[in-house]
Amino acid sequence: MYKAPVEDYQFLFDHVVGLDGLMQQLGNEDVSTDLAEAVLAEAGKLAADVIAPLNHSGDIAGATRLEDGHVKTPAGFADAHAAMRDGGWSSMESKAEFGGQALPMTLTIAANEFWQSANMAFALCHLLTQGQIHALQKSASPALQQTYIPPMVEGRWTGTMNLTEPQAGSDLAAIKTRAVAQDDHYLISGQKIYITYGEHDMAENIVHLVLARTPDAPPGIKGISVFIVPKYLPDDNGNFTRPNDLRCLSIEKKLGIKASPTAVMQFGETTGSVGYLVGKENEGIDIMFGMMNHARIAVGLQGLAISERAYQQALSYARDRVQGVPLDGKKGDPILHHPDVLRTLVSMKAEIEAMRALMVAGATAMDRAHHLGDGEASQFDARVGLLIPIIKGWMTERAQIIASQGLQVHGGMGFIEETGAAQHYRDSRILTIYEGTTAIQANDLVFRKTIRDQGAALFALLDDIDQDMTDLAGHADDKIPAMAARITEASTAARDVAAHILRGTNDPRRAAASATDFLMLMGTLCGGWMMAKSAAAAAHQLGNEDCENPVFMKAKLGMADIFMTHHLPQVLARAKTILEGDVPVVSISPDWL
Numbered sequence: 001m002y003k004a005p006v007e008d009y010q011f012l013f014d015h016v017v018g019l020d021g022l023m024q025q026l027g028n029e030d031v032s033t034d035l036a037e038a039v040l041a042e043a044g045k046l047a048a049d050v051i052a053p054l055n056h057s058g059d060i061a062g063a064t065r066l067e068d069g070h071v072k073t074p075a076g077f078a079d080a081h082a083a084m085r086d087g088g089w090s091s092m093e094s095k096a097e098f099g100g101q102a103l104p105m106t107l108t109i110a111a112n113e114f115w116q117s118a119n120m121a122f123a124l125c126h127l128l129t130q131g132q133i134h135a136l137q138k139s140a141s142p143a144l145q146q147t148y149i150p151p152m153v154e155g156r157w158t159g160t161m162n163l164t165e166p167q168a169g170s171d172l173a174a175i176k177t178r179a180v181a182q183d184d185h186y187l188i189s190g191q192k193i194y195i196t197y198g199e200h201d202m203a204e205n206i207v208h209l210v211l212a213r214t215p216d217a218p219p220g221i222k223g224i225s226v227f228i229v230p231k232y233l234p235d236d237n238g239n240f241t242r243p244n245d246l247r248c249l250s251i252e253k254k255l256g257i258k259a260s261p262t263a264v265m266q267f268g269e270t271t272g273s274v275g276y277l278v279g280k281e282n283e284g285i286d287i288m289f290g291m292m293n294h295a296r297i298a299v300g301l302q303g304l305a306i307s308e309r310a311y312q313q314a315l316s317y318a319r320d321r322v323q324g325v326p327l328d329g330k331k332g333d334p335i336l337h338h339p340d341v342l343r344t345l346v347s348m349k350a351e352i353e354a355m356r357a358l359m360v361a362g363a364t365a366m367d368r369a370h371h372l373g374d375g376e377a378s379q380f381d382a383r384v385g386l387l388i389p390i391i392k393g394w395m396t397e398r399a400q401i402i403a404s405q406g407l408q409v410h411g412g413m414g415f416i417e418e419t420g421a422a423q424h425y426r427d428s429r430i431l432t433i434y435e436g437t438t439a440i441q442a443n444d445l446v447f448r449k450t451i452r453d454q455g456a457a458l459f460a461l462l463d464d465i466d467q468d469m470t471d472l473a474g475h476a477d478d479k480i481p482a483m484a485a486r487i488t489e490a491s492t493a494a495r496d497v498a499a500h501i502l503r504g505t506n507d508p509r510r511a512a513a514s515a516t517d518f519l520m521l522m523g524t525l526c527g528g529w530m531m532a533k534s535a536a537a538a539a540h541q542l543g544n545e546d547c548e549n550p551v552f553m554k555a556k557l558g559m560a561d562i563f564m565t566h567h568l569p570q571v572l573a574r575a576k577t578i579l580e581g582d583v584p585v586v587s588i589s590p591d592w593l
């Protein structure tokens with residue numbers, strides 16, 4: 001059983017980020033809290049009733065059957081895809097000119113969380129298609145846009161991202177796939193591995209976005225271009241039925257997300273796959289970053305989503321399972337009443353709420369960056385750039401811990417596949433690997449987002465956190481100023497660490513050695529910042545005589561308290577490790593291992 005956390009999003013929209021005010025500021029008055037309420041209710045229903053029931057059966061069936069080059073997805077997947085298409089869910093994010101609804105990210109992330117919680121292996125297809133639409137809207141020619149975007153918006157076609165090759169994983173500079181110009185197109189040849197939904201039976205056509213090199217391209221990352229390579233090309237009548245020269249060679253057997261096909265794709269075995277250049281030659285990496293940034297946020301969201309699912313599963317088990325008599329309890333009370341089980345569940349819930357609040361804050365920054373005028377938007381561009389590695393890295397790393405905690409609550413039954421807890425644990429494991437491993441996110445945060453601008457974007461974020469905490473210092477509920485003081489202390493520690501990193505740039509190995517600790521520190525701090533703001537909003541609501549849902553608001557305050565006491569101290573601990581630990585790491589000889 002999965003229940004979409006609709007009320008949590010409503011709380012964030014109504015009381016923390018002020019959705020109505022934000023949308024008015026962005027000139028998007030059509031989007032209101034009333035519309036959000038209706039959208040979330042419907043999205044939650046589809047996730048719970050149609051998509052979630054296929055999670056366990058999909059895991060058992062897997063998507064590894066390759067017959068005559070075609071992959072059969074698990075039973076029910078094609079119907080669920082059709083239900084999403086018919087419900088208009090594949091058009092939520094895209095621009096109106098391509099048939100989309102152009103809904104703001106602040107709203108669409110909620111629905112996307114629900115799909116990913118319900119069934120991550122299934123929803124990955126949607127994630128990649130939306131990422132590709134995003135990239136093509138930004139960078140493709142009008143003719144390519146008109147041909148390829150609308151069918152993906154309608155949900156008839158799906159999209160993939162073809163970066164990885166056997167010798168080119170984290171290091172995309174090593175890509176070898178070739179693209180040779182011919183007439184109005186290019187001929188593509190090469191092999192790509194690990195291509196998610198590279199082949200499947202849920203759509204009429206699959207649009208591959210492929211990184212490749214032209215013959216005269218400069219070596220390394222500056223010589224990469226990006227191409228649209230459709231599975232089917234247009235026939236003489238303009239219908240996309242003519243097979244392109246590409247083939248799925250095999251489907252990987254893997255630890256988790258078993259229902260999503262992970263394909264080895266061969267392009268150009270005979271004549272060469274017909275591909276169309278997106279943007280200009282050698283601009284591929286910048287264009288692909290348009291898609292990867294979107295996908296990195298979406299994978300961070302998967303971290304939140306799988307954590308929520310693992311939590312709901314664990315809570316439900318803890319409410320039923322009877323074992324021993326809890327202290328101060330009575331015979332027959334379930335394990336939920338053991339203080340340690342309670343500790344585990346509240347720790348999970350507090351962190352999930354922090355992730356969700358940070359995700360909403362990130363989405364509002366993205367909407368501002370997208371809709372505000374050039375001058376104002378640039379500061380939000382910098383904020384989004386800074387938050388992307390934090391959201392992707394922190395949320396996916398914590399998802400591993402939360403999925404593991406969920407399993408632990410089940411005891412032995414967690415290790416048995418029947419409950420589903422083991423599947424969440426296995427499924428979560430990919431999240432810190434694809435779309436750039438945590439180390440790649442951490443390098444991005446430290447080198448591109450902190451050192452390159454001498455900490456400007458980072459210090460601007462810390463200034464905003466400090467300002468918000470100053471604003472909370474006079475709050476009538478005395479719990480709130482105490483939380484604000486803790487966050488300010490953590491923010492000061494983050495400043496010390498940033499200054500330390502900026503001072504040590506003469507040996508970049510030191511910054512690289514502490515990059516992951518820094519990323520995790522920033523994730524916890526930003527989560528705490530948003531939890532303090534949520535707590536203040538909840539306390540404000542509780543102060544109203546006509547507070548509609550006092551239990552919900554008290555729980556929000558309680559979770560913020562747990563975050564401050566159980567999670568925030570990690571900021572100070574990591575700061576100490578970085579300040580004292582980077583030199584010891586780089587002074588270890590690899591020969592000693």
Ligand SMILES: Cc1cc2nc3c(=O)[nH]c(=O)nc-3n(C[C@H](O)[C@H](O)[C@H](O)COP(=O)(O)OP(=O)(O)OC[C@H]3O[C@@H](n4cnc5c(N)ncnc54)[C@H](O)[C@@H]3O)c2cc1C
Nearest residue numbers: 161162163164169170194195196262433434435436437439
């Ligand atoms: C299930 C699944 C689905 C996938 N889907 C897709 C897809 O749809 N499209 C696609 O193109 N790819 C996809 N991938 C590929 C995925 O993005 C890569 O696996 C990932 O980028 C890591 O590359 P790699 O596996 O070659 O590992 P490597 O790059 O070999 O990394 C090995 C280790 O070295 C570390 N490392 C490497 N370089 C650095 C560095 N510079 N600094 C610090 N540490 C470093 C890494 O963090 C990692 O711990 C998928 C992979 C899987 C398993």
